[in-house]
Amino acid sequence: MRFFYRPLFRLVPDDTRIKFMRGRFAGLMVSAVLSLASIGLFFYPGLRLGIDFKGGVVMEVRTAQPVSFPAVRAALAGHDLPDAGLQALGGKNEIMIRLESRANAQATDAAVARVHAALDQVSPGNQVLSTSAVGASVSSQLFRQGLMALGLSLLMILIYIWFRFEWQFAVGAVVTLLLDITKTIGFLVITRLQFDLVMVAAILTVLGYSTNDKVVVYDRMRENLRKYKSMPLRELIDMSINETLNRTLGTSMTVFLAALPLAIFGGSSIEDFAIVMLFGIVVGTSSSIFIAAPILLFLGEKRLRRDTRPAKSEDPKKVQARAR
Amino acid sequence: MLYFSRLKAAAVFGACLIGILLCLPNFWSAPKNGMPWPQIHLGLDLRGGSFLLMQVDMDAVAKEKLGSTVDEVRQDFRKSSIGYTRLAADVAANQVQIGLLDPTQRPAAIAALNDLLVPPNGPGSLADFNVSGEGTNLILTLSQPAMQARATAAVTQSIEIVRRRIDSTGIVDPQIAQQGDNRIMVQLPGITDPQHIKKLLGETAHMTFHLVDESANANGGGPAPIGDAFLPMQGDPNNKIAIQQAVMVDGADLTNAQAGQDPQTGGWVVNITFDSLGSRQFADVTSANVGHPFAIVLDNEVISAPVIREAITGGSAQISGSANAQAATDLALLLRAGALPAPLTVIEEQSVGPELGADSIRAGAISLIVGFLLVIFFMAGAYGLFGWFANISLVANLILMMGILSLIGATLTLPGMAGILLTLGMAVDANILINERVREEVKNGRSPLQALEAGYKRAYGTIIDSNVTALLAHVMLFIFGSGPVRGFAVTITVGIVTTLFTATVFARLLTSRWYIRRRPTALPV
Numbered sequence: 143m144r145f146f147y148r149p150l151f152r153l154v155p156d157d158t159r160i161k162f163m164r165g166r167f168a169g170l171m172v173s174a175v176l177s178l179a180s181i182g183l184f185f186y187p188g189l190r191l192g193i194d195f196k197g198g199v200v201m202e203v204r205t206a207q208p209v210s211f212p213a214v215r216a217a218l219a220g221h222d223l224p225d226a227g228l229q230a231l232g233g234k235n236e237i238m239i240r241l242e243s244r245a246n247a248q249a250t251d252a253a254v255a256r257v258h259a260a261l262d263q264v265s266p267g268n269q270v271l272s273t274s275a276v277g278a279s280v281s282s283q284l285f286r287q288g289l290m291a292l293g294l295s296l297l298m299i300l301i302y303i304w305f306r307f308e309w310q311f312a313v314g315a316v317v318t319l320l321l322d323i324t325k326t327i328g329f330l331v332i333t334r335l336q337f338d339l340v341m342v343a344a345i346l347t348v349l350g351y352s353t354n355d356k357v358v359v360y361d362r363m364r365e366n367l368r369k370y371k372s373m374p375l376r377e378l379i380d381m382s383i384n385e386t387l388n389r390t391l392g393t394s395m396t397v398f399l400a401a402l403p404l405a406i407f408g409g410s411s412i413e414d415f416a417i418v419m420l421f422g423i424v425v426g427t428s429s430s431i432f433i434a435a436p437i438l439l440f441l442g443e444k445r446l447r448r449d450t451r452p453a454k455s456e457d458p459k460k461v462q463a464r465a466r
Numbered sequence: 467m468l469y470f471s472r473l474k475a476a477a478v479f480g481a482c483l484i485g486i487l488l489c490l491p492n493f494w495s496a497p498k499n500g501m502p503w504p505q506i507h508l509g510l511d512l513r514g515g516s517f518l519l520m521q522v523d524m525d526a527v528a529k530e531k532l533g534s535t536v537d538e539v540r541q542d543f544r545k546s547s548i549g550y551t552r553l554a555a556d557v558a559a560n561q562v563q564i565g566l567l568d569p570t571q572r573p574a575a576i577a578a579l580n581d582l583l584v585p586p587n588g589p590g591s592l593a594d595f596n597v598s599g600e601g602t603n604l605i606l607t608l609s610q611p612a613m614q615a616r617a618t619a620a621v622t623q624s625i626e627i628v629r630r631r632i633d634s635t636g637i638v639d640p641q642i643a644q645q646g647d648n649r650i651m652v653q654l655p656g657i658t659d660p661q662h663i664k665k666l667l668g669e670t671a672h673m674t675f676h677l678v679d680e681s682a683n684a685n686g687g688g689p690a691p692i693g694d695a696f697l698p699m700q701g702d703p704n705n706k707i708a709i710q711q712a713v714m715v716d717g718a719d720l721t722n723a724q725a726g727q728d729p730q731t732g733g734w735v736v737n738i739t740f741d742s743l744g745s746r747q748f749a750d751v752t753s754a755n756v757g758h759p760f761a762i763v764l765d766n767e768v769i770s771a772p773v774i775r776e777a778i779t780g781g782s783a784q785i786s787g788s789a790n791a792q793a794a795t796d797l798a799l800l801l802r803a804g805a806l807p808a809p810l811t812v813i814e815e816q817s818v819g820p821e822l823g824a825d826s827i828r829a830g831a832i833s834l835i836v837g838f839l840l841v842i843f844f845m846a847g848a849y850g851l852f853g854w855f856a857n858i859s860l861v862a863n864l865i866l867m868m869g870i871l872s873l874i875g876a877t878l879t880l881p882g883m884a885g886i887l888l889t890l891g892m893a894v895d896a897n898i899l900i901n902e903r904v905r906e907e908v909k910n911g912r913s914p915l916q917a918l919e920a921g922y923k924r925a926y927g928t929i930i931d932s933n934v935t936a937l938l939a940h941v942m943l944f945i946f947g948s949g950p951v952r953g954f955a956v957t958i959t960v961g962i963v964t965t966l967f968t969a970t971v972f973a974r975l976l977t978s979r980w981y982i983r984r985r986p987t988a989l990p991v
Contacts, residue, residue: 299938400841408884
């Protein structure tokens with residue numbers, strides 16, 4: 143019964159008073175270096191674009207008996223498909239074959255037919271699990287639209303936070319989100335996960351989710367800015383982060399727990415999505431603490447105070463009275 | 467904040483009841499009598515099937531229009547005896563260029579072309595062409611709005627034809643819809659090898675009947691005489707036949723086409739029946755040209771060119787030349803369904819076998835159950851009784867989400883299942899914010915009632931802020947995404963809306979019921 147009534151644990155003790163702002167330079171530096179490295183990785187070696195964005199053909203095949211990759215490769219080359227890429231899938235005897243984009247639909251059909259022929263030569267009785275073919279015109283459009291979705295989401299989040307908070311908060315949130323996204327892209331490059339529409343969905347989910355985290359911390363700061371008018375901003379930010387630490391970590395934990403089984407049981411297409419989400423959650427949570435808050439500190443105490451105080455020329459007695 | 471009138475409480479439970487009712491149809495198959503039976507559809511990635519995205523070739527629409535205009539101009543000028551030196555379509559510029567013999571005939575020429583230049587359906591409608599040029603030079607430019615209207619009509623008509631063709635193959639529950647300006651999306655559940663369908667949809671199937679120009683040598687290598695065209699025989703591209711371009715009978719004037727076997731030769735044929743206009747035209751042509759060959763042309767290939775033995779007045783004819791039963795059946799199907807106004811090209815294709823679909827459903831279901839349990843245990847461990855309230859709300863959330871998704875007939879994809887799970891993970895975030903706030907208020911020395919009131923009231927703004935930003939991102943994803951990813955955006959968007967209800971209203975109602983019954987002196991936080 144106790145289990146049903148009282149909480150069993152707390153993620154962080156209530157009296158936690160970590161001086162996060164002491165590490166603000168270290169935090170920002172680490173984040174900046176990681177993000178810069180990610181941008182470098184983005185240009186070289188670059189993202190591995192998925193079929194949605196690059197065009198081409200992807201086939202998933204379950205072969206009747208185990209096949210050796212060199213044999214399949216040789217057969218494919220023998221059928222005039224030297225560009226075919228091979229990859230093992232999670233399941234038993236499951237392979238994925240990837241072809242570059244062809245000039246037109248007829249050429250694509252012919253290439254797919256040749257893959258069938260090549261596979262039948264290596265091991266007869268195969269089962270094609272799925273085939274996808276995306277033309278170059280569609281893929282470039284999907285890519286454009288994917289980037290558009292990302293860009294517009296960022297813009298709208300900026301505008302929304304700007305409306306609901308002071309502009310410093312909006313800038314702080316969006317800069318942090320940009321740092322998060324660059325790191326996620328770096329992660330995609332390092333892990334060689336494919337960047338496709340599903341990944342855009344993952345990044346957007348993390349984006350929306352990570353904004354939640356920042357809003358929670360910012361909300362508390364705004365509240366504290368009004369409550370403790372004379373406290374130095376640095377202390378105030380530390381206090382706000384500590385007060386909301388259980389929320390920040392708790393909310394991240396639930397989403398992490400929800401995404402975890404997807405990464406383990408989700409199957410080839412969802413696994414990658416979930417892995418990126420897990421990475422994004424960890425990055426987003428730490429950036430709420432170590433990046434979003436220090437940026438506010440740099441954007442200036444005076445300006446934030448001025449925005450929250452009704453008027454400078456106000457009678458000090460009145461202010462005191464209200465504080466009580 | 468904790469006070470709920472009876473009516474309000476009843477409304478909240480009522481909403482959940484409606485959610486349960488809306489979920490129910492998913493557990494039975496739809497009744498046959500066409501009653502509305504809102505259900506969540508399984509996406510092709512889960513049930514197996516094929517997805518085709520096809521593009522209507524708009525250039526072909528313009529080219530076709532310009533080509534037919536050249537014919538019309540030629541006929542109009544012949545009727546009005548207007549001389550011209552040059553008459554050609556410039557496809558790149560969307561123009562027909564005419565060189566007149568005599569500049570003084572210009573007004574007469576424009577008058578002769580009246581039917582092209584005046585809006586066909588009165589002043590309100592769009593004229594097809596604008597006229598320009600000077601002296602002997604007469605330029606007809608295809609007007610943009612008219613072209614646009616034609617393109618829209620072409621896509622709408624293509625969808626109709628595609629639907630008829632797919633329906634007559636007997637595929638169950640196909641989905642055909644327009645996507646963007648000039649694309650058609652086709653979903654074929656249960657079809658894992660779409661080659662045959664692609665072949666059927668790849669043909670324009672425009673059939674026309676032409677007289678043959680017996681004086682011209684089509685295989686001599688020279689250019690075709692004016693008014694003629696050299697077209698290849700079907701299946702034999704090197705053997706060309708000189709046909710007269712004027713269309714004697716159009717395949718659009720058919721009422722029926724059936725595959726059959728010729729009782730004499732045993733070869734496969736297609737028996738066609740014309741409507742009254744087609745019958746009359748066919749009778750006229752065949753009676754005037756007995757003893758001459760008559761070419762049947764399909765998509766710029768001559769299917770056959772039999773010699774007319776006698777006048778055919780009954781309105782029915784037989785097309786021979788099909789290689790086998792399948793070819794004859796397909797041709798009959800295409801002729802019945804009608805011709806596409808423009809060629810279609812497949813630009814995206816996906817097919818998923820039923821085994822992979824079943825695997826995906828299993829993977830999604832396992833993830834959902836495990837993820838759900840993890841979240842529930844975390845909430846119970848971290849927040850005790852209030853965590854359980856959040857968990858009960860979570861179940862209500864799941865039910866409401868399923869209910870709404872059924873109501874709008876949403877399509878559940880594998881990313882959509884991931885979306886449901888992530889929504890559940892995010893839904894309890896609102897409860898965490900509330901519980902943390904209540905806890906804080908208790909520590910600040912407030913009474914249980916005050917703490918609860920303050921907790922719900924003050925966490926509310928944060929909850930709205932954080933959910934709106936997530937909502938914005940997913941609406942963008944829905945607008946710009948496509949395929950299964952859209953399913954993800956839909957489930958998350960619906961989930962965010964239901965979360966706002968269950969996490970704040972439903973959980974609050976549970977809390978208030980509990981408080982009123984127990985009147986605790988200390989809260990379990």
